[in-house]
Amino acid sequence: MKEYFELSNGVKIPSLGFGSWQSPEGAVTEEAIRLALVNGYRHIDAAAIYGNEVSVGKGIKASKVDRKDIFITSKLWNDEHGYESTMKAFEKTISDLQVDYLDLYLIHWPNPKKFRDCYVEKNIETWRAFEQLYKDGKVKAIGVSNFFPHHIEEMLPSIEIMPMVNQIEFHPSCLKIDTIEYCKKNNIVVEGYSPLANGKVFKVVELKAIAEKYNKKVSQLVIRWCLQKDVLPLPKSVTPERIKENLEVFDFEISEEDMKFIDNITTCEGSYNSEHPDEMDF
Numbered sequence: 709m710k711e712y713f714e715l716s717n718g719v720k721i722p723s724l725g726f727g728s729w730q731s732p733e734g735a736v737t738e739e740a741i742r743l744a745l746v747n748g749y750r751h752i753d754a755a756a757i758y759g760n761e762v763s764v765g766k767g768i769k770a771s772k773v774d775r776k777d778i779f780i781t782s783k784l785w786n787d788e789h790g791y792e793s794t795m796k797a798f799e800k801t802i803s804d805l806q807v808d809y810l811d812l813y814l815i816h817w818p819n820p821k822k823f824r825d826c827y828v829e830k831n832i833e834t835w836r837a838f839e840q841l842y843k844d845g846k847v848k849a850i851g852v853s854n855f856f857p858h859h860i861e862e863m864l865p866s867i868e869i870m871p872m873v874n875q876i877e878f879h880p881s882c883l884k885i886d887t888i889e890y891c892k893k894n895n896i897v898v899e900g901y902s903p904l905a906n907g908k909v910f911k912v913v914e915l916k917a918i919a920e921k922y923n924k925k926v927s928q929l930v931i932r933w934c935l936q937k938d939v940l941p942l943p944k945s946v947t948p949e950r951i952k953e954n955l956e957v958f959d960f961e962i963s964e965e966d967m968k969f970i971d972n973i974t975t976c977e978g979s980y981n982s983e984h985p986d987e988m989d990f
Contacts, residue, residue, distance in 0.1 A: 713940050715872040716895045719849045721779055721812070722751035723935060724955065727901060727944030729753075733760040740946040741767025745778065747952050753875075753901070753942045754805065755783035755816060756797060761804035769806060780805065781812040783853055783875075786820030786990060789830040794837035798846070813838060813847045814875055818859035819986045831859070832866045839869050849873065851897075854985045857890040875899040878939050880909060880930065881976035888939070903934050903941040905976040912975055922960050925953055932957040933970050 712720035726744040731737040737760045741752060745768065754764045761782065768778060782805065788797040802810065815834055823830040838850040851873030852860065860871060874891050876884050878900030891898045909915055909930050919929040927943065931954055934941035943954045962970075 713897045715849050715897055716870065717849060717872060719811070719872070721849075721873075721897065721940065722749070723940055724749065724931070724957070725751040725753045725779075725781070725899065725940060725942040726951075727753045727942040728760060728764050729755070729758055729901065729944055731758070731760055731763075731944065731946055733763050735763075736946050737763035738767040738770060740951065742770040743948055743951050745771035745773045748955055749951075750777055751779040751781075753781045753899075754801075755785070756788075756801055756804075757783070757785040757816065761801060765805040765807065775807065779811040780807060781814065781875075782810055783814040783816040784834065786817050787822060789815075789820060789823055789827075789834045791833050791837045794834050795841075798837075798841060802846075809845065810847045812849045812851060812873060813841065814851045814853045814873065815855075816853050817985055817988065817990075818852065818855045819988070821988070821990055828862045832863055835863055835867050839867065842869065851875070856887055856985060859985070860890075860894075860896075870894060871896055873897045873899055875901055875942075877902050878934060878937075878941075879903050879905040879976055880912070880915070880933070880970050880973040881905065883971065888937075892938070898939045899942055900934050900939040901942045903931055903943055908976040912973060914973065915970070918962075918966050918969070921966075922962070924957075924960060927954055928957050929962070930970075932960065932962055933967065936962055936967060 714720050726749040741764050754761050782801045819827040841847045842850050849872045851871045853875040855874050874896050888898050910926055915926050919926045931941045945951050
């Protein structure tokens, strides 16, 4: 299993990320980020809308891990689309995180309710700002999140740089096959958030049985499944034991038969993020 995913510009991303969604601002998140880095994570996924980037930044500093050894991602929220707004939002994010640059910056959603009547133009304007940040060396890579193929296609005639990453919800019952095939065809790395389906995977008895066969936890099985699907998983936890457990996925391999079985599980549905991004109410 590869240690890194390589982007179209040669930048390498550690193949297992640590998510910070739903982690509260304050000591809990600071300690979770610190523990993640101390235990060996080198890829931290953040976002302005999570409301905890100050704590994420404090956790990074508290870990004592050299900044150059950490891959840090953040995302532009829906209210900030547009060139100037993007530039201001970026400056706030790196200030909150207490860093000088980002390794990856993503447009969080393609079609915010605020810009529904002009979302294509706003995405293009926003992407121009992303391209400028990239050219100025303030970000090492740029990408999108929750984009379907048509959202990317709509931008292509007006942009210089193809998105390097698309971060989407990905877990058993949420495979996004068309989007993943499009990304692979266009050399876009796919990251998968909510790989544990917000806890729904733990209720699937078949997953527990398969995990026991490999002497692994259900979480470890599903994270490994993501990796073998060539999707970069972003598990999240604030529990010390689980933070460590979720890293222990490189010492076994799921059989082709079990991979196909997991592919066909349908009982982890229900996340609101599985809905179409053109219909989201924010």
